[in-house]
Amino acid sequence: MQKNNRERRNLRRKIKILQKSAIERGLNGVLLQEYNFVCNYKHEAANKGSNKKLIVAIVTSFIVGVISLYFVNSILSTRCLLPSNYLVWEATRPLADCAYCGNVTKPIILRNISRREFVRYAYSSGPIIVKNAIRKWKATRKFSFKLFQQLYEKTAGSYESLDEGCQFLNFKTDLFTLQEVFSMSEARIRNEEGQKPWYVGWGNCHPDILANVRQYYDIPEFLPLDAEFPATENIFFGYEIGAVMHLDYIARLMWQGQVKGNKTWSLAPVPECDHVCQKFDFYVEPGDVVLLDTRIWYHATRIPKGQFSMTVQSEYG
Numbered sequence: 001m002q003k004n005n006r007e008r009r010n011l012r013r014k015i016k017i018l019q020k021s022a023i024e025r026g027l028n029g030v031l032l033q034e035y036n037f038v039c040n041y042k043h044e045a046a047n048k049g050s051n052k053k054l055i056v057a058i059v060t061s062f063i064v065g066v067i068s069l070y071f072v073n074s075i076l077s078t079r080c081l082l083p084s085n086y087l088v089w090e091a092t093r094p095l096a097d098c099a100y101c102g103n104v105t106k107p108i109i110l111r112n113i114s115r116r117e118f119v120r121y122a123y124s125s126g127p128i129i130v131k132n133a134i135r136k137w138k139a140t141r142k143f144s145f146k147l148f149q150q151l152y153e154k155t156a157g158s159y160e161s162l163d164e165g166c167q168f169l170n171f172k173t174d175l176f177t178l179q180e181v182f183s184m185s186e187a188r189i190r191n192e193e194g195q196k197p198w199y200v201g202w203g204n205c206h207p208d209i210l211a212n213v214r215q216y217y218d219i220p221e222f223l224p225l226d227a228e229f230p231a232t233e234n235i236f237f238g239y240e241i242g243a244v245m246h247l248d249y250i251a252r253l254m255w256q257g258q259v260k261g262n263k264t265w266s267l268a269p270v271p272e273c274d275h276v277c278q279k280f281d282f283y284v285e286p287g288d289v290v291l292l293d294t295r296i297w298y299h300a301t302r303i304p305k306g307q308f309s310m311t312v313q314s315e316y317g
């Protein structure tokens, strides 16, 4: 049993090294451009009318690309390891009913909403912003880079817990593990002049860390009592660059509490709904809760220059 675990850990470590070199060689960038490729292709095809040869060539190369990515993915991925999954997800997910995004051009903004009043919004795909919804969270006063750094440094098995079920997302940052994040220089931690901005997210899986972090926040009170909530939460923090455009592979709807800093969200419909739905941006402030079906809304984020953003994100459904 222990041997199996060790082998699994070794394998994951090797996969991480492979992932790192794949990303360093630009696989990440290529794959992310693929999203625009799909969207732009649809857009241009609609504008220019039919150019069958071009369409056949593009569709064929897309299918070949997807099949090869699928193989790369099956070799490299354990769970959502590579952004290539976004493309595989994009290519294999059921087509969306575009009713979810038709006429949606901005978030619904709610204030002081009770659980009873929220029922009518609870299972819509969003986006919804509930203003000033986390004012009671101790996290708004206490959460910081240092708090998480100390927690992970002092908890035995904390980093291994990420290898064994929770994800670390580096987006466009050149840091590939949470350990690397917590070993940055003080100047980079604070994003001082001349330092490369960084932005990462990860899931808390270790039981002691979960128990500790949960002292600082509560699941938003307006969410339905009978909803299912996972045992883990994700933390996203950093500067400027934010999250790249992606869809999530998650089982439920997403909620996210904006603990510190402001953030711009950019949403885009899935490509098959491009002709009836729109891309748009919205802005959130500390204290806001954002609700969104991140499985069908492409989403990216950006942090205003000079600000540090920190959020707690989880699921309900």
Ligand SMILES: O=C(O)CCC(=O)C(=O)O
Residues within 6 Å of the ligand: 236, 242, 243, 248, 254, 256, 294, 299, 301, 311, 313
């Ligand atoms: O908060 C962010 O920057 C990204 C969040 C995200 O991707 C998500 O909540 O699914």
Ligand SMILES: [Fe+2]
Residues within 6 Å of the ligand: 246, 247, 248, 294, 299
């Ligand atoms: Fe996401």
